[in-house]
Amino acid sequence: MYALYDRFTLTGQHHIRTWDRQGHSWAAFTNYRQPAAHGLYIPQPVLNLIIRGEKRIYDGLQVHHLRTGDVFLIPAGSVICSEILRPAEDFASINFFLPEMLQAAQHTGAGTGRQVAGTTLTISPSADWRQLTQALLQHFREDGAMPAYENMMDRLQHLLQKEPVAVRRAVAGKPSGGMQHMMARLHNGIHEVRLLEEVASLGNMSPATLKRRFRETYQCSPMQWIWGKRLQMSALLLRTSEQPIPEIAYSTGFEDLSHFYRQFRRCFGMTPARWRRAEI
Template sequence: MDFPGKTRKRASSIYCLKLKGYSGGYHATALKSVHFMNDWEKELSHTQYHKHNFYELAVVLRGAGTHLTDSQKLPLRPGSVFLLHPGESHAYEYSEPLTLMNFMFDSQILRPYRKSLSGLAGYPLLFCPAEERRELCVDSATLAELDILLHAMAMESRQRSAGAELLLISHLLNLLVLVLRKSCSYVERERFNSDIGIAVAFMRRNYQEEISLPKLARLANLSESSFFRKFREEMKTSPMQWLLNLRIRKAMEFLIRSDMNIGEIAAATGFSDSLYFSRQFRRQVGVSPKNYRSQAHGPRQIIHGLQTLEEIGDI
């Protein structure tokens, strides 16, 4: 095996990954992929070019890099969203570990719903020809919701219970509507009103502290009613629900990445006590914090550059 210093694309060796290798025969599934740095590449790691026989909606959860296709290069950062078409060749390069949420589905699933989906504002941005693809993003609250849906889809694929196919399709439609409603270009995101932006930035920095609606309204220099209305218009949810989603997402990260106990995680993410935290976590995620940690939110594909892609290329 050769390990090139830069990403190479050889027409005779582009691997085609197949949906059945991930989904167990279902028409949709989801997993997380973690691209670690290669030992032989000190500053920039690459994956081999590959393609799929299915649609893949990829969302960057952590890390940064570049997405490479035949027609363009797009930067990757947390919240980046892109849809890969069946047969489209692509690769990644990255200077730090890159974690992606991968939602994979057969093109036939969407046929009955195309008309309804196409009526959503984000449809032409996401379902566009590859050469017209733009840099799209979702906010951290939406990332948390997508992580919950990924967990649900991964569990359905793994457990293979009666009705799993129907639930997988339902979760897929749910996440597509969510992304189409809430995705925007980075240019458009920068146009968010500065008063709401101040409040959002404050919550991101201080989510572990006690935060109230009156305090956020004062920061934005607005009345509570005006702030609440403008926040809903910009963020498509209420201020306190946005904060709750952020806290749950941070808690999910602590559960996976730390050895902190449930009480410590509750305190570190702004919850008044562990019982209230556990109740809210179960309501949002569908499982208790303890079970979420033990399940590691579904299967993950650990990728070390070229090697793993070559190993799974014949699936």
């Protein structure tokens, strides 16, 4: 149901250019000329700079509507849906994978509060962020031009250190090793699991340990989290496909239509049919 996002290439992209270091991509400029939709598991933090166009990010109870100039942070351990909206000309963005060294630096500056994983955040697009975006665009437009990796990470670290504590905690936060192992196995089968014991077995832990670690990482129970991810996928499919509503409900893991309708309305404040038609 959700694909692993460990590289920048996704279906529907019209063009992509990446910057690579030691065989791994660390930044990319991408654009789309048609609408596109993706369900993604994000194992390491991603910083998203919106260059042109609009997109929606579905993150549990939140739907973020991003526009030109926005800066968006997706922490490690996030499971999201992304919808590129009807681009009049095209949609373009620059994305970074944030490395361990930068996460550790933000952890140092984030105080003693809990480091929250999986909580997406919109960062206010200050003049500093706009200057960075323009400089990066110039590099991407010039063949062969690539800033020094260490210099760019220093610049990102400097900008993030100036952000509120909540942003720095989100950069630093990540699931524990056991939770990461479980998520690597769970993300593409969220629609299939039925019992807490099934989820716990994916992480080789007891149900009690799983519940404790889920509460520490995502501030909710495992099954609450799973139902939320099923609902956000159904919300995406309602907007981006012509599938009948019952088919969407069953395909995302709901076995009882009345339960699906109740939960969807509780989550999004309207019926699935109205959500499909609404301009939000």
